[in-house]
Amino acid sequence: MRNASPLPNGFVLTTDNSAGIGEKKNDVVSTPDEIVSYFAARVALLEQWAAGANPLSIVVHNFSGSQSWNKYITGIKKLFNEIGINCPEITGSSETNMETLQSAIAVTMLGEIVTVKNKDVRWYVYGKPSVGEEVIRNSEKIANLKKIREAVSLGLVHQVWPVGSTGIKSECERIGINAHLAEWDLEKSAGPATTVLLGIDRMKENEAKLHFGHYFETIS
CATH class of the missing domain: 3.90.650.10 (PurM-like C-terminal domain)
Known part of the structure; x- marks a missing residue:
C-alpha cells in the first residue's frame, strides 16, 4: 500500500497490481478477471483520494493475454459506474508474444490534486x-x-x-x-x-x- 507518487504541476500517479489471481489454470486464487481488475482499480482510486486527487486517465498493464483485456476493462468500468462518476479514458497494452502460466495485471492512474487536506x-x-x-x-x-x-x-x-x-x-x-x-x-x-x-x-x-x-x- 501507499503507492501514490506526487508529480510536478499537481499531478499524482498511483498503481496496484496482482499476480496468480484470475482465470488461468495455474492461478493460486481462481477469480473472474473482472473482479481482479475491479479491486486493483479500487486500490489505485483510493490512493488518488488519499492524495486529494481525482484520476484523469488509466493505464492497464495486462500480462494475462489478449483474452483477458476486455474482462479487465469491464471490471474497471464497473467500479466507476457503481461510484457514480465517469470512468477516465483507459489505455494500456497486453502481453501477446508469450503465454504466461498465471494471470498478472497492473492498473495505474494519473490524477490531478483537487482538494487540500484538513488536519483538524x-x-x-x-x-x-x-x-x-x-x-x-x-x-x-x-x-x-x-x-x-x-x-x-x-x-x-x-x-x-x-x-x-x-x-x-x-x-x-x-x-x-x-x-x-x-x-x-x-x-x-x-x-x-x-x-x-x-x-x-x-x-x-x-x-x-x-x-x-x-x-x-x-x-x-
Missing part, C-alpha cells in the same frame, strides 16, 4: 479487514467507495487513507495515531483496501455515523 479531524475506521475469498464472501462488510465519495462531497470526510496488507495498526502508526478497537483485528491484512481510515469533520461526526452505518468505528 477525528479518525475513524470503515470496513472490516478482508483478504482472499473473504473479499467476495463478506462483500457487505468492506468499505463502500460510493459512500466515501458521497461523504467527501457532503463535507463529512476530509481525509482518506486506505489500509492494505500491513493492517490497521500499521497504517495508523504511519499517520501518527493510536488504534484502539476492542473487537477488530488490527494486524490482519485488509487485502485490496477493504478497510479505509477516514478523517471526519469533528462538527459532523453524528451525521457521518448515520451515513456510514455498520463497520464504522472511531479510532482516535
Whole structure:
C-alpha cells in the first residue's frame, strides 16, 4: 500500500497490481478477471483520494493475454459506474508474444490534486479487514467507495487513507495515531483496501455515523 507518487504541476500517479489471481489454470486464487481488475482499480482510486486527487486517465498493464483485456476493462468500468462518476479514458497494452502460466495485471492512474487536506479531524475506521475469498464472501462488510465519495462531497470526510496488507495498526502508526478497537483485528491484512481510515469533520461526526452505518468505528 501507499503507492501514490506526487508529480510536478499537481499531478499524482498511483498503481496496484496482482499476480496468480484470475482465470488461468495455474492461478493460486481462481477469480473472474473482472473482479481482479475491479479491486486493483479500487486500490489505485483510493490512493488518488488519499492524495486529494481525482484520476484523469488509466493505464492497464495486462500480462494475462489478449483474452483477458476486455474482462479487465469491464471490471474497471464497473467500479466507476457503481461510484457514480465517469470512468477516465483507459489505455494500456497486453502481453501477446508469450503465454504466461498465471494471470498478472497492473492498473495505474494519473490524477490531478483537487482538494487540500484538513488536519483538524477525528479518525475513524470503515470496513472490516478482508483478504482472499473473504473479499467476495463478506462483500457487505468492506468499505463502500460510493459512500466515501458521497461523504467527501457532503463535507463529512476530509481525509482518506486506505489500509492494505500491513493492517490497521500499521497504517495508523504511519499517520501518527493510536488504534484502539476492542473487537477488530488490527494486524490482519485488509487485502485490496477493504478497510479505509477516514478523517471526519469533528462538527459532523453524528451525521457521518448515520451515513456510514455498520463497520464504522472511531479510532482516535
